[in-house]
Amino acid sequence: MEKYVIVSNNDTGELSIQLKQFYRLEDFVFQYEPIESCDTLEEALRLKQYIASIGVQAYFHEIVAKA
16 A cells, blocks of 8 residues: 655655655645655655656656556
8 A cells, every 4th residue: 555655846846755645635735746656665765766866757757668
C-alpha cells in the first residue's frame, strides 16, 4: 500500500514527501503536484533524491521510455 507521495511545490518547484492521507486534503492538492508514490519512507527518500538529481522532466521521460 503506497503511503507516501513525492510532490513538487507548485510555487517553488521544491520536492518533498507527504503522507498520502495528508496529500489528499484540499489545501495540499492545489499547492503540490504529485510526482510518484511509494510504500515506505526509505523508498520515497531514495526516489526523491534520484528525481532531484536528474530533474522531474527527465524522470518523466524515463517513465515514458519504460512503457
